[in-house]
Amino acid sequence: MNDELRAPIAFTVMGILLAIVGFTQSWSVSLSIINLCIISSIMAIGVNLQWGYGGLFNAGVMGFTALGGLTAVLVSHDPIYEAWDKAGVGIIISTIIFILSITALLFVFRNIENKQIRNTLIILIIFFGLIGINNFYGPSINIIESIDPAKTGFLGGLGLPIIFSWLIAAVVAGLVAWVIGKITLRLRSDYLAIATLGISEIVIAVVKHEDWLSRGVKNVSGLDRPVPYEIELQESQWFLNLIESINFSKLEAINSLTSRQDVLNDLVISSSGIFVKLCYAGLFFSVLLLIFYLSQLALNSPWGRMLRAIRDNEEAASAMGKNIFLQHLQIFIIGSAIIGIAGAMLTTLDGQFTPGSYRPLRFTFIIWLMVIIGGSGNNLGSIFGGFFIWFIWIEAEPLSIGFVNMLAGGLEYDNPLRIHLLGSAAHLRLFIMGLLLLLALRFMPKGVIPEKIQKK
Amino acid sequence: MENFEFINAIVLLANFVLVPALSYGSQLALATLSLTIVYGVLRFSNFAQADWMSFGTMAAILFAWLFQSIGITAGIFPTALLALPFAIIVTALFCLLIDRSVYSFYRKQKSQPIVLMIVSVGVMFILQAIVRFIIGPNDRKFFDGEKYIIHALDFKNYFGLEEGLTIKSTQLITVIVALIAMISLFYFLQKTKLGKSMRAYSNNEDLALLSGINPEKIVIVTWIISSILITTAGVLYGLDKSFKPFTYFNLLLPMFAAAIVGGIGSPIGAVIGGYVIAFSEITLTYAYKKFFVYLMPEHLEPSGLMQVLSTDYKFAISFIILVIVLIVRPTGIVRGKII
Numbered sequence: 001m002n003d004e005l006r007a008p009i010a011f012t013v014m015g016i017l018l019a020i021v022g023f024t025q026s027w028s029v030s031l032s033i034i035n036l037c038i039i040s041s042i043m044a045i046g047v048n049l050q051w052g053y054g055g056l057f058n059a060g061v062m063g064f065t066a067l068g069g070l071t072a073v074l075v076s077h078d079p080i081y082e083a084w085d086k087a088g089v090g091i092i093i094s095t096i097i098f099i100l101s102i103t104a105l106l107f108v109f110r111n112i113e114n115k116q117i118r119n120t121l122i123i124l125i126i127f128f129g130l131i132g133i134n135n136f137y138g139p140s141i142n143i144i145e146s147i148d149p150a151k152t153g154f155l156g157g158l159g160l161p162i163i164f165s166w167l168i169a170a171v172v173a174g175l176v177a178w179v180i181g182k183i184t185l186r187l188r189s190d191y192l193a194i195a196t197l198g199i200s201e202i203v204i205a206v207v208k209h210e211d212w213l214s215r216g217v218k219n220v221s222g223l224d225r226p227v228p229y230e231i232e233l234q235e236s237q238w239f240l241n242l243i244e245s246i247n248f249s250k251l252e253a254i255n256s257l258t259s260r261q262d263v264l265n266d267l268v269i270s271s272s273g274i275f276v277k278l279c280y281a282g283l284f285f286s287v288l289l290l291i292f293y294l295s296q297l298a299l300n301s302p303w304g305r306m307l308r309a310i311r312d313n314e315e316a317a318s319a320m321g322k323n324i325f326l327q328h329l330q331i332f333i334i335g336s337a338i339i340g341i342a343g344a345m346l347t348t349l350d351g352q353f354t355p356g357s358y359r360p361l362r363f364t365f366i367i368w369l370m371v372i373i374g375g376s377g378n379n380l381g382s383i384f385g386g387f388f389i390w391f392i393w394i395e396a397e398p399l400s401i402g403f404v405n406m407l408a409g410g411l412e413y414d415n416p417l418r419i420h421l422l423g424s425a426a427h428l429r430l431f432i433m434g435l436l437l438l439l440a441l442r443f444m445p446k447g448v449i450p451e452k453i454q455k456k
Numbered sequence: 457m458e459n460f461e462f463i464n465a466i467v468l469l470a471n472f473v474l475v476p477a478l479s480y481g482s483q484l485a486l487a488t489l490s491l492t493i494v495y496g497v498l499r500f501s502n503f504a505q506a507d508w509m510s511f512g513t514m515a516a517i518l519f520a521w522l523f524q525s526i527g528i529t530a531g532i533f534p535t536a537l538l539a540l541p542f543a544i545i546v547t548a549l550f551c552l553l554i555d556r557s558v559y560s561f562y563r564k565q566k567s568q569p570i571v572l573m574i575v576s577v578g579v580m581f582i583l584q585a586i587v588r589f590i591i592g593p594n595d596r597k598f599f600d601g602e603k604y605i606i607h608a609l610d611f612k613n614y615f616g617l618e619e620g621l622t623i624k625s626t627q628l629i630t631v632i633v634a635l636i637a638m639i640s641l642f643y644f645l646q647k648t649k650l651g652k653s654m655r656a657y658s659n660n661e662d663l664a665l666l667s668g669i670n671p672e673k674i675v676i677v678t679w680i681i682s683s684i685l686i687t688t689a690g691v692l693y694g695l696d697k698s699f700k701p702f703t704y705f706n707l708l709l710p711m712f713a714a715a716i717v718g719g720i721g722s723p724i725g726a727v728i729g730g731y732v733i734a735f736s737e738i739t740l741t742y743a744y745k746k747f748f749v750y751l752m753p754e755h756l757e758p759s760g761l762m763q764v765l766s767t768d769y770k771f772a773i774s775f776i777i778l779v780i781v782l783i784v785r786p787t788g789i790v791r792g793k794i795i
Contacts, residue, residue, distance in 0.1 A: 057570060057573075130764075183779060183782065183783055184782065187782060187786065189568075189569070189570045190500070190501040190569055190570060190573050191716070191782070191786070193501070193570075193573065194501060194709075194712045194716065194778075195778065195779065195782055197709060197712075198709055198712070198713065198774075198775030198778050198779065199775065199779065201709060201771070201772060201775055202772045202775050202776065202779075205768065205769055205771060205772040208768070209766065209768035209769065361581075361584075365577055365580075365581070368574070368577065372574065420592075423592070424588060424589045424590070424592060425589075427584075427585050427588035427589045427593070428585060428589060429585075430581050430582070430584050430585035430588070431581070431582055431585030431586070431589070432585075433581045434578045434579065434580070434581025434582035434583075434584075434585065435578075435582065437574075437577065437578035437581065438558060438575065438578040438579070438582070441571070441574065441575055441578065442561060
């Protein structure tokens with residue numbers, strides 16, 4: 001197939017699939033899928049920058065997503081003044097002690113040559129650091145978590161509009177990526193994958209268990225929204241007029257005034273949900289376009305060419321005087337920042353932050369599938385991968401249940417085998433995902449929309 | 457009286473730290489050995505290894521149920537031990553099938569290790585689907601037979617101590633089976649011709665091929681050994697605790713951590729790593745308050761729990777150790793690349 005035609009065909013097929021869902025299930029479902037598809041695409045672009053451009057296997061996608069989500073909470077939730085009054089000082093002091101001990105450790109590690117002195121100093125710093133932190137930290141978190149634990153029990157956030165968090169999430173994820181990159185980027189490729197996988201689990205453990213920061217597994221719900229609420233829409237005149245004018249001909253056909261009013265009410269209620277989802281889709285899509293545009297610019301700049309040169313031949317690039325570690329660190333930070341943005345967007349869309357829901361399968365490996373099946377090294381491919389894989393992930397469940405129903409059709413209604421098969425059918429979507437990945441790796445290793453090799 | 461305090465403290469520690477850590481460490485060591493053998497011979501990090509563990513355990517549970525339904529049990533021992541050989545055969549056959557249909561293609565292409573690693577993620581998805589489809593995602597206990605060797609209450613009454621020591625039969629079985637497995641593995645690797653050729657292949661592929669070693673045979677033996685180790689580890693872990701696919705999947709990271717901490721590719725390192733991870737997980741999250749209450753004079757007794765890390769972080773400890781080892785000594789305790 002002509003490579004130029006692959007992208008248009010792929011996206012047309014995707015559009016048709018989404019339209020089929022729109023017509024057969026409902027447009028509301030189709031739009032929900034689209035919104036998550038867009039977020040997945042942004043994550044996939046982040047991973048693609050790291051893997052496709054830089055050749056770095058980051059298996060810690062889940063950690064950066066969770067950091068983005070945490071940022072959304074910390075930016076948008078109202079501050080809990082009572083908690084700050086009673087225990088803010090303790091938390092601040094223990095944070096300062098923590099930062100000081102880490103700095104001291106780094107200083108000792110780098111500057112003291114004598115092994116015995118170094119090790120003694122390290123043990124001393126850790127010991128006194130732990131004692132110092134425990135002195136302030138333990139009592140403070142007890143106070144914070146006891147303040148209205150059913151509703152808050154944490155420090156709260158800054159009380160800013162949630163949309164700011166998307167930008168701040170990029171900064172937070174980027175900073176954490178800087179620290180992680182410093183530790184892990186000198187490792188061989190598969191060590192890097194294992195280390196990042198482990199670190200993302202540490203991030204999740206912190207988010208899950210530090211209740212004073214994130215409420216932990218008690219979740220934070222009712223985050224504010226960047227788009228209007230359905231109920232507001234239903235009460236505002238301009239929205240009523242809009243719906244009326246869109247459905248003018250349909251309403252005209254109804255003669256009785258009361259039944260026309262009833263139909264209009266139903267339309268307003270169903271349309272308000274769709275309108276909200278459209279608003280989200282518009283917002284998300286503009287972020288996607290912006291990130292796509294910027295990464296295309298980066299890919300085609302001298303910087304992008306240098307990265308690909310490093311990816312394809314590290315030694316040659318190093319001989320040309322390029323600092324490989326620094327370039328890897330840069331791309332690792334940029335990619336992770338993009339994943340952080342997507343994480344904040346996801347929490348914004350959900351309206352709640354649920355640390356318990358972060359699992360590596362859903363937030364790391366599925367994103368990897370998107371990049372590899374879409375076409376690593378090609379941003380358009382990642383966007384397609386994001387749409388396609390998310391679509392399959394959502395639609396595979398009803399499809400496999402239907403498939404099993406068909407298979408088990410011959411069995412009697414209360415046959416235990418039939419009941420078991422139907423109960424487990426949902427897990428077949430994992431099978432479909434694995435099969436897709438293996439087939440793609442075998443028969444289409446460059447992905448659906450392969451990287452363009454520019455030769456001049 | 458003073459003497460008793462000391463014995464009480466020791467028994468307390470043995471009961472809550474030493475015995476559990478020893479059995480968990482043995483299970484982890486076996487699992488890490490299988491990971492490290494695949495890494496050493498086939499040269500890739502197998503992300504599907506934890507799911508092979510659930511697959512093997514699932515096979516053992518199904519065989520155990522079959523045996524129980526036709527009235528065969530192992531008396532005081534759990535039926536699952538009888539089922540273990542059959543489970544190993546099924547797992548090894550399936551492993552070889554996956555190798556033929558998936559991995560061998562990339563081996564012939566001489567793909568990068570990272571490609572094989574991504575392939576193993578695909579296998580991981582498929583295995584998870586199969587296990588969940590057949591046995592479901594829920595917790596399953598499949599232990600039967602005699603539960604305790606030493607019961608806390610009997611121990612207390614017999615010795616007249618305040619603290620009791622419990623040793624579950626599964627813990628003893630774990631340690632014995634793990635020891636047998638490890639000794640036979642090391643004997644195989646060091647003394648037999650096949651084991652030596654495996655080590656040669658792992659050390660230098662080209663040289664091994666030149667001296668007439670059949671690579672396909674080595675690959676088959678590797679998968680069989682890996683299946684034996686991982687199925688045994690899975691069954692022992694499941695007998696000791698319980699079987700749940702998600703918990704088993706979560707063992708992947710402690711396994712990797714143990715392999716890297718010990719020195720990836722080195723079997724002795726894998727065993728050491730397994731015990732290091734298990735002991736640190738348990739010693740760092742145990743609250744030592746009661747232990748010090750026994751040992752210290754009354755006015756010096758600690759007020760806090762005397763816990764280094766909260767139990768919430770038990771799961772994260774292996775990764776913290778992993779990160780520290782990666783920074784301080786990336787080659788691991790036993791410097792090794794080959795088996």
